[in-house]
Structure formats: structure tokens, C-alpha cells
Amino acid sequence: MARVEVTNVTVSQGVRMLFSLMTPNESSFATVREVPTYVNQATPYFIGLILLEIVLGWLKTDGPRIKINDFITSLSTGMMSRLPQLMMRSLELSAYIYVWNNFRILELPWDSAWTWWLAFLGVDMGYYWFHRFAHELNFLWAAHQVHHSSEYYNLSTALRQSVTQQFSSWVFYLPLALMVPPSVFAVHIQFNLLYQFWIHTENYAGILIIWDRMFGTFTPESDKVVYGLTHPISTFEIWTVEFLYYPYLWQRFWEAEGISNKLSVIFKGPGWTPGKPRLGDIADIPQITGEEMPHDPAWSPAMQAYVLVQFMLLLDVYNNLLMDQTLTALLLTAYVLLSLTSLGFLIDQRANAAELEMLRCVLIMALQRFGYIKLLVPPLAFLIEVFVLISAVYWSLQSVNQRTNRMKKQN
Template identity: 45%
Template sequence: MAGTVEINLLTGLRYFTYAVTPNETSFERVEDVPNYVQQVTPYFILAVLLEYVICMATGTRKLRLSNDGYISMSQGLCSEIPKLFARSAELAAYMYIYDNWRIMELPWNSAITWWLAFFGVDIGYYWFHRYAHESNILWAAHQVHHSSEDYNLSTALRQSVLQKYTSWVFYIPLAFFIPPSVFLVHIQFNLLYQFWIHTELVGTLGPLEYILNTPSHHRVHHGRNPYCIDKNYAGTLIIWDRMFGTFGQEDEEVVYGLVHPINTWQMDIIQLGHLKYMWGLLCSTPGLSNKLSVIFKGPGWTPEKPNLRLGDPNDLPEVKAPVQTYNKMNPLWVNVYVYIQFFITLGINQELTLRKLGMSQSTVLLAAFFLMFTLYTSGAILDQQPHGPVLECLRCAAFCGINMYIVSQLDTVPVILHILQGLFIAFTAVWAVQSLNIVTGKNSYKAEMTTTNTKVD
């Protein structure tokens, strides 16, 4: 994807709110469509920090950026890494259908085509999102986004690695007549719009509440209160929920997260834990019909009540605020360390995205694995898992070896590589000591797990 340009703050704000025109966002070829998501990545971080400052200054909410917020951002980066070695599944499937089976070819530079794509992508997202909650196999990916017990801008970034491999089906009808370049523009802006609505700092927006998906509407969607379940699937326009009977108004204080919280910050459990649960349920459930129901019916379906496709609402636990949230507190140096690794990983990912065409597929694949491994070990460290320090020590040592090899192949070595080498030698030593402390029972970085209510009274 080409077309990467520098953007300013005002342009970034317009991108987040879908405040763009057909003229400035219409392109003839897919290759010309900018990677809008990559362009606004710095603004994601800036907005998260700004929200944190406002909450701290006003005392309205304690944002847990040191752990839960970090995990949300790391899962967002995790979901982008597979794009290093494979084209987006949504786009690849869409282009194949369009190139081979399109019924008509609408002009790419027409405002009518642009608006058809706007509404088409949005209703496609509504039905994908709805079935992601109503079908267990789709929920296995989408539950990642709902796994945080907090609700703030960082929560918007908590995304699934697998979701894009299922969502593409719901956009196929557009591929029979909407050019891929137009589709690619709107699939990005539909995603970007949903970032800013993940906040508690914005109340209701008056008449706009009848048309647009707003923070108030989306807070309901993220709730695990019984009145919140299976409500407000909208992407940009809330009109679809009003039309199809899934709209819910914000009422009592929303309690966020999964109906059955996972109580962990480990990446493998967050991303793949529900698949493991489904496999166990599939093996223990008798009968082919029931096994198919485990896969394709709702997450709440049970063999005891087979006619209730989405499960029995009476089985939902009663939840009212305030609640206790999963929270493991770590020393400040650990929190700072994982953020250092996050920004290094983010920078490497950005560089790989720009330079991957000049690299072999195996090199990119190995780099992607290393980045994933970095995010995995950071989660294990924050979750105070015994294997976390050991794996981090090995990862840092591996980085040193890889970096030394890269330096040996270059005629002119960038200063940053020397700086990183020094840092990672020190990091290796630190985690070697921590690993030794675990073996001897003197783990100095581990702190007691506490459960906290993040709402400020």
C-alpha cells in the first residue's frame, strides 16, 4: 500500500471522525490508497495520553495504563503484525471477487460510488459485528476486544489477530460492484471512527445520538450488565441497530468486560483462550448436532436448552457497579521497562512495514515472530508469571545476537543500532538476575495481586 504522507493534528482528528470528502479520499488503484491507520498511529498514543492526563487532573477515573491499558495497546500492535507478511484477508478476498465475478464496474471517482461504499461498509460491519457476538466461532476472535474490564481509548486498540480472517465474508456483496480502492478507504475510516467512541469522558451528544454511534451507545455495547448484552453493534451509524431491533439506551452505570472475566494479561490466553475453551466443550458435548451448535450458535448456548440459540438471558449473572477488577501491581521500573519494549517494537514494526518489499519473506516472518514474542513476554512479566523473566532474558540475548549479525553486514552502522545493543546487553543482565532470583525464591520484582475498583468515588 503506497501513498504514505505526513499529516497534521487537524487532519488526524478528521480521520478519527470520518470527516473526509470523496474528493480527497478517492483513488483509482489500491496501491494508491494511503495506509490511514498507520498514519494516525502516533495520534492513537497521543490521544490515550491526553485522556489519561484529563482523568488524572479531574479525578473522575483512574486509568490503568501501567497494566490493563498497556495490554490493550500491545494487543492492537499484535493484531497488525500479521500484515507484514500477508495482505489483509478482507482486501485479498474482496479483490479476488471483484476481479473475477463483478457484475458492474462503478466509477472510482464518483461521489455516488463513495457514498454507496460508506453505507455498504457500515451495514456490512453491523452484520459482521452482530454475528461475532451470536456465533461462537466468530466470538472466539472478537472476545479479545471485550476482554478489558476498563473502558477508555486504549480499549479501542485491543484487537484480535484472527478477526480479519472471518469478517471479510460480510463485505463480499460490495465486491460485485464497488472498486477495491473505494472499499479499502472506507474499511479503514470505519475502523478509525470507532476509536474515539471508547471513552467515558464524553456524555451524550443530543440529536446526533439518533444517527451516529456515540460513546454513550458504545459503552452499552461493552457492558456486561444484563441490559447491555447483545446491544448496539453499530460501526459509524446507530440507525442499523434501531432498524434491526438491537438498540439499547445507556441506563444504569455500565460494568465493562466479559460476562466471565478471564483475569489475565497473558497474550496467548487473551487471543486464543476462547478457542481452547471451545475445543474442550466440543470434545465433552455428545452428538453431532450439539457439536455443531457449540461452533455456530451463540457463546451462551448450552445442550440443556438447545432451542435457545443465544443462550438463556436468565443465566446471565447479575452485575452492578461498583465491581472489583483484576489488577496485579508491579514496581515502577517494570512498568517503564515494558513500555520501552513496546515503543521499540512499534518502531521496528513501522520500519518493517515501510521496507518489507525489499526483504525476503522468511526474514519478515522471523521478524514478525520476534515482535509477537516480545509482546508475549511483556504480558507474562506484567502478569507475574514465573516463566516471564526467563523468556525475557532469552529474548534480550537473542536480540543482541541478531543485532550483532546485522551490524557485521553493514558498511555504515546507524548509531541507533549501537545504542540498542548496549541497552539490550543491560536488559539481558537484569533479567538474568531476575531469573536467578526466581530459582532461589527471591523474586524482587513480584508484587502482591490486588483487586481494585477503578471508579473514583
């Protein structure tokens, strides 16, 4: 993988890009290669605002308003969703460029404010239709349900994204490619996503509420809010969070009788069953009692602190991976995925969590020793190495102890 030149945004731009306050003059580019990686560079601002939310919530309620297990799972799925773009250009942009190169009917000027604002509106309307179909078509819901799987709502929840959603959303932006240059689209597809970090309603629009009102889907928030899925997944392990719905969809497809019902399972709403309306019957949705309790299994404060520290160390590696895409990207991507999986196993208290975490700690030491991991604060390198070594020894002992106990039970 060739090294990618990164255009860094200023602090002012970093804050304003979260609120769609960038101007056409500072965010118009002649080529796609010149467009900054706004989403990748937003990580420090995401973390900063989440920490601010935690502090303000603590001051207001005399306790944390964010659960560590849910917080880490949301960030983990968000991190996982960006990893495919380290290996290849995003499918949204690749498909867009292909249509632009081969089928465009008009070439609007890339440096025109009119083009910039047209792209702003076009991308937002494209997102509206994608988001709407992601709720109304079961095969698209399989990816989008990841975003709704948290039983809490805070800023970290916005980062809970599906790794597979990007492989279907690209279709909805292709009409713009008939006239709007790819560089302008590459800017607004990022701004639209960033704006959604701090808002969320029952409606489908990304930025402008006019689309819901125009197309008849506007819903005022009047009912008591209970977050999450109608059938909670009750896990914090990212592979399950990301892919649990696909086996369920496959099972429903094979169990459906007749080709018509099989196709309906795929192309109708997630709540559809034979004899019901296309989007399902609202009466089938469980009634809200006010006594719903989020999935929050007990785990020790020491384990919470350990997972949080390890996750913060992983964030440093992840950020370097996004900013420095070299030939080591594949190795570090595998490390990030292993780490997210292992921390999820620890949170879920899986039986084989100790063995996986031991393997991860050994891998960390190897990557540090051979210079593949560069720490944000180099003076802490020795302390971190000691911490990881102690962790590796601890999890090795835990693994041996668990294996011994299993053998005793078998005998």
C-alpha cells in the same frame, strides 16, 4: 517480500481520518496500490490521543485512569492483529478483489462521489452484520471476545483486537464487490475501523446508529456499566487473551451430546446451553452488584516503569516494520511477537518470565548490532544499548537465581 511504496498522509488527514471527515476528492484512487495505509499510519495519532486522555484524566482525578498492565495488553493485541498483513494482503481485500474480478455485475466509477458514499454506507452495514453475528455465533465470538476482554474502557481498549477475526469478517463485505471498485472499498474498510477508535456503545453499528434501529437491535445505555467478559480471563499475556476461548469452545463441542447439540455449540450464541434460547438466557448473566473489581495484581513501580520503557522502544520497531516492509519483515515480526509475549509474562509475573526476557534482551542487542533495528532518535542509540545490556545482565542473574531455587526445592 517486495518493498511496498507507501503514500503518506498529511497531519490534517491523519486527524480527520479518525473521525470520518475525509472528503471523496482526497480519498478516491484508481487502483488499490495507490490507497494509503491509513490504519498503519494512524499509530502516532492513536498514541497521541491516548497520552492526551491520560493527562486529562490525571488532571481531573489526581491520578492515572489507565492501568499500565491493561494498557499494554490492549496495544499488544492490536499490534499482533496487524502482523499477518505484513506477510500477505488482508483477506478482506483479497476476497473482495477476487469477487470483483470474476463476478461483478456493474462497474461503478471509482472517482464518483456517489460511489464513495455508497461504499461508506455499504461497508458500515457490512460491519453491522459482522459485529452482530460475532456476538450471536459462538465460533465468531471466539475471536471477537478479545475485544471485550478488558475490564476498563478508555481509548487504548479500542485497539484490543483479535488476530483471527480478520479471517471471518471478510464474508460480510462481498456483496459490495459486485459493483464497487476495490480501491474504494480499501479506503472505507480502513475509515470504518479508525472511526471506532474513539466510540463504543452497546450497539453493533460501526459509524451510523441507523442499522441498529432498522434491524431491531438498538439498546439504550441505561444500566450500570461494568466492562469486560461475564467470566473474566484474569490475565495480561497476549497468547492467552487471543486464543483462550478456542480450547474452551472445542471442549464444549466434544462434551455436547448428539450432533444437534454439537452444531448448536458452534452456531448458536456463546451463552447457549441445551434447553435455552438460541442466544442463551439473560438470567444466566451474573448480576451486577457494583462491587466488581478488575483484575489488577500488585507489581512494583520499578517493574511497571521497565515494562513501559521496553514497550515504547518496541513501538518504534513496530512502526518501522509497518512502514518499511522488506525481507527483514519476517525476522522483525518474530521479534515483535517475542517481545509482546515476554512483556506479558512480566506483567503476569510468570515463573519463566526472567528467562524469556533475558532471551529477548540478547536478541535486541543482536538486531541493533547488525542494523536490523533503526531507532527513531539515533543519538539515543548508545544509551539504549547500555540500558538493554544492563537489562540482559539483570535478567540473566534473575534467571540463574530462580533456577537455583527450583533445584533446591526439588532436592
